[in-house]
Amino acid sequence: MNSPSRRDFLKFGAALPVGRHALSARAGQRPTKNPPKRVMFICNSLGFYGPSFFPAERGNLESSKYLKEVGSKDKMTVFQNFFHPGMETSNHDSEKSFLTGAARPESSSFVNTISVDQLLARHMGGDTRFPFLSFSIYDRGWGCSWNDRGVPVPPMHDESFIFEKLFGKEDLAAKRRQLKTDQQIIRSLHRDMERLQDHGDARKIDSYRTVVAELEAGFRREQFWLETKKPRVPNTLSEDQEFAFSTKIRNLLELARLAFQTDSTRVITLSLDWIYGAIRVPGATGGWHTLSHHGGKPDVLAKLSRVEIDIMKHLNQFLTALDGIAEGSGTLLDHTTVVIGSNFGDSSNHTCNNLPTIVAGGGFRHQTHTVLEKPTPLCNLWLELLHKHDIDVGEFGSSQMDLHLLQN
DSSP, X not given: OOOOOHHHHHHXXXXXXXXXXXXXXXXXXSOOSXXXXXXXXXXXXXXXXHHHHSOSSTTOGGGOTXXXXXXXGGGEEEEEEEEOTTOTTOGGGGGGGTTTOOSOTXXXXXXXXOOHHHHHHHHHGGGSXXXXXXXXXXXXSOOSOBOTTSOBOOOBOOHHHHXXXXXXXXXXXXXXXXXXXXXXXXXXXXXXXXXXXXSSOHHHHHHHHHHHHHHHHHHHHHHHHTTSOOOOOOOOOOOOOTTHHHHHHHHHHHHHHHHHXXXXXXXXXXXXXXXXXXXXXXXXXXXXXXXHSOTTOHHHHHHHHHXXXXXXHHHHXXXXXXXXXXXXXEETGGGEEEEEEOSOSBTTTTBOSSOOEEXXXXXXXXXXEEEEEEEEEXXXXXXXXXXXXXXXXXXXXXXXXXXXXXXO
16 A cells, blocks of 8 residues: 555545455465456447447458457457447546446436446455556546446556556565554544544445445555565566557556466456547557547548557457466466457447447357347446356346356
């Protein structure tokens, strides 16, 4: 834990769940007879141009301009006809609801709900140094992940910082001093809570109690992992700045691969958030947001295509890398469910219908391309993924039912 103020503690909370086996194993040091399940959610916040993303011929990924080069076609399913209800006027705010399904995120009274990754982290994060990791392209303060109070979990965006956090050598003496300070802060918060109980709003007290409990869980986790050395891996991050945007996506995905491969975490979110100003990728330069609002103009679509092809190239390389790492009787991809999607079906018109959605890996018997008969809430898929990871809930967000789209 860093040294934020008590106000910061109360604002964000620790969001560090301690799972069923919280203090039973240490990442990178425990041989696993049965490889653990992992999951990653990637939100491309400006979506993909539908006619180039979805297969022109049903069931044939070779007929998709963007997907025809993907190397692990037999280990992925492209879904058509998912949507998020209640997003008709949400515009870019719809990204806040990508993993929650909470309606009308543009409303001034909007309060988000917990994101699906955080529910998974509660269940799956207890055996790793990091219960979850949240990444984004730039420092916006929020990304895909939201805790159970509807507060954003601030994502990390600096690749070098993330690498050091995951694999860098720690100053143990400084860490012990920091833990001592953190313990004093928690004690102070307990005293504050006791005073509030005498004359305070019951709901606020409950919220306060939840935050303190999360901080205590995070403190115990830090103590437990203090004496455990981090995995040692070579720094494979690229420093190529000719195409900085492209390099950043490549590096964040590489960090995700390293984190999974060393069992440093089992839950990751990555927000490919839209950024201001021009970006440069091989074959095109321009504002990504501006290009995504193409209005059907061929010259703009040509440039947008280069951006989206570049993103898909890195996603393909990521999936291929996971599938090339042997683990147990399969590969790392076989034990990792990777979801690639977006809050936008058509960013040019700000619509949230027919969301581009890929589920890769996870050991499922993939169908390559599934077209749903009618518009279906994306939260049905989130509900199914919770069930596939042994989390017994009856509903999630705007879900209607588990459609059993993914077969083991």
